[in-house]
Amino acid sequence: xxxxxxxxxxxxxxxxxxxxxxxxxxxxxxxxxxxxxxxxxxxxxxxxxxxxxxxxxxxxxxxxxxxxxxxxxxxxxxxxxxxxxxxxxxxxxxxxxxxxxxxxxxxxxxxxxxxxxxxxxxxxxxxxxxxxxxxxxxxxxxxxxxxxxxxxxxxxxxxxxxxxxxxxxxxxxxxxxxxxxxxxxxxxxxxxxxxxxxxxxxxxxxxxxxxxxxxxxxxxxxxxxxxxxxxxxx
Numbered sequence: 001x002x003x004x005x006x007x008x009x010x011x012x013x014x015x016x017x018x019x020x021x022x023x024x025x026x027x028x029x030x031x032x033x034x035x036x037x038x039x040x041x042x043x044x045x046x047x048x049x050x051x052x053x054x055x056x057x058x059x060x061x062x063x064x065x066x067x068x069x070x071x072x073x074x075x076x077x078x079x080x081x082x083x084x085x086x087x088x089x090x091x092x093x094x095x096x097x098x099x100x101x102x103x104x105x106x107x108x109x110x111x112x113x114x115x116x117x118x119x120x121x122x123x124x125x126x127x128x129x130x131x132x133x134x135x136x137x138x139x140x141x142x143x144x145x146x147x148x149x150x151x152x153x154x155x156x157x158x159x160x161x162x163x164x165x166x167x168x169x170x171x172x173x174x175x176x177x178x179x180x181x182x183x184x185x186x187x188x189x190x191x192x193x194x195x196x197x198x199x200x201x202x203x204x205x206x207x208x209x210x211x212x213x214x215x216x217x218x219x220x221x222x223x224x225x226x227x228x229x230x231x232x233x234x
Contacts, residue, residue: 004164006030006138006155009068009118010040011057012104012211015227016194020170021122022131022228023192026162029122031069031115032139035062042073042114044211048090050203052210055083059114069115069139080108087213094217103128104213115139125212129224136162152177156185168192168233190233197230199223 003024009031010017021027035041043056058074074080084105091097107121115137123135143161145154155177159167165186169177171193182189198206199219215224 001166002026002162002164003166003168004028004159004162005168006158007170008033008039008041009115009122010044011042011114011118012044012107012121012213013040014044014209015196015212015215016170016192016209016231018125018129018131018212019194019228019231020168020192021126021133022129023231023233024133024166024168026134026136026164028136028138028141028158028162029115029119030138031119032067032145034064035066035068035071037062037064041068041118044213045209046087046090046211047201047203047207047214048086052207053086053090055086055211057083057108057114067139069113069137071114073111073114073117075111077109084108091213091217096217096219100213100216125216129221129228131228152181156182156187159187160185166190171234193232193234195230195232196227199227 004026005020005024006028007030009029042059043054045052045054058076058079060072060074062071087104103124107117110117119135119137126133138158141158141161143157155167166188167182168190171191174191177189179189201207201218
């Protein structure tokens with residue numbers, strides 16, 4: 001049994017994304033899909049002064065007419081330095097700040113394609129967390145690509161290309177993918193449903209689904225490993 005997951009690349013995504021990564025053998029960054037304006041590819045939320053704050057890594061000439069792997073990070077270092085300062089203000093007094101910040105800084109200050117930067121930062125954080133999943137970029141996979149393929153057909157081709165027989169998708173995709181259709185193509189389809197317990201934050205109320213940055217700053221590796229297993233497959 002070989003388990004595969006496919007998702008667009010997101011910058012420091014929420015814990016459910018990392019649960020998906022940890023639940024499979026191979027994870028594919030779907031980087032040759034069209035970029036979505038105001039999506040989560042280059043932005044996320046952290047906790048700043050006790051409230052959720054949306055941060056953005058600026059991109060150069062981003063457009064929905066371009067593929068994700070055709071878009072580069074904006075070379076404006078001043079803007080990125082301001083973003084790092086905001087993250088520092090938010091988390092400088094947390095226990096894990098010094099251990100985590102260098103990875104965040106390296107990612108934010110990297111030049112190049114946003115898909116490559118996310119790929120590299122995800123791999124580095126997986127090494128920190130002890131996640132052994134193998135990573136691929138969909139743009140590098142050799143399979144017959146067609147704009148006429150449905151979303152299901154594209155996923156099935158990717159899974160077959162990697163020799164997979166199990167595909168795991170976030171629970172939100174239940175209306176998009178049919179278990180019957182996948183079985184007809186010799187693939188078992190499961191949906192991952194996250195169920196994260198609350199953890200200590202610097203806020204009066206608990207805010208869920210923040211960037212993994214928040215969890216990394218407030219939790220030990222042991223606690224994060226427990227969180228990675230707090231899900232159900234349906």
